[in-house]
Amino acid sequence: MPPQKKQLLVRRLALYIAAVFSSLGLNGCKTGCTARQSNASGPHQHLRVGEAITSVVCARRRYNDTLLFVRAGETYRFVIHSPNSWKDWYHSTCAGGYPSMFLQKPWESGRVIPTANWFALCGEITLGERFVIGNGPSQHPFQSSGSLFLFANDHPWSYWNNFGQISVSIVRMK
Numbered sequence: 001m002p003p004q005k006k007q008l009l010v011r012r013l014a015l016y017i018a019a020v021f022s023s024l025g026l027n028g029c030k031t032g033c034t035a036r037q038s039n040a041s042g043p044h045q046h047l048r049v050g051e052a053i054t055s056v057v058c059a060r061r062r063y064n065d066t067l068l069f070v071r072a073g074e075t076y077r078f079v080i081h082s083p084n085s086w087k088d089w090y091h092s093t094c095a096g097g098y099p100s101m102f103l104q105k106p107w108e109s110g111r112v113i114p115t116a117n118w119f120a121l122c123g124e125i126t127l128g129e130r131f132v133i134g135n136g137p138s139q140h141p142f143q144s145s146g147s148l149f150l151f152a153n154d155h156p157w158s159y160w161n162n163f164g165q166i167s168v169s170i171v172r173m174k
């Protein structure tokens with residue numbers, strides 16, 4: 001079988017498995033995640049310089065709403081709390097994520113942020129930039145304004161087999 005056809009077959013099989021698990025109701029945030037605000041979509045607050053909030057990021061959610069609104073030109077600092085641990089199926093990792101293992105190589109370009117590690121803690125602004133936080137502490141100067149969402153970097157159809165959550169403090173620096 002030609003390699004391209006084989007790759008297509010593997011992808012179709014993976015999509016089928018993802019669909020089966022989704023239909024079994026395993027794509028929610030039922031395992032290892034108790035964060036209520038992860039699913040929230042309420043009024044978003046805007047921090048003053050020096051103010052901070054703590055947000056919980058559930059690995060199984062593509063969009064974890066921090067309930068924060070940030071503006072272009074502001075800088076925020078991200079500090080990961082202990083235990084810094086979550087799991088991509090059977091693979092335990094941290095907010096820094098992990099590089100591709102053999103079978104994951106062909107899927108790298110499909111990750112939400114293709115150049116970041118699998119499961120690296122990342123952020124994004126609605127209709128704005130995406131950025132990597134990792135193990136931190138790290139700072140990000142925002143170039144766009146909007147609501148801030150956090151996520152474990154994964155392939156969009158592969159969130160169903162994610163477990164755990166990581167807490168992160170978000171402080172406005174500028």
Ligand SMILES: [Ca+2]
Pocket residue numbers: 088089154158159160161162
């Ligand atoms: Ca996954």
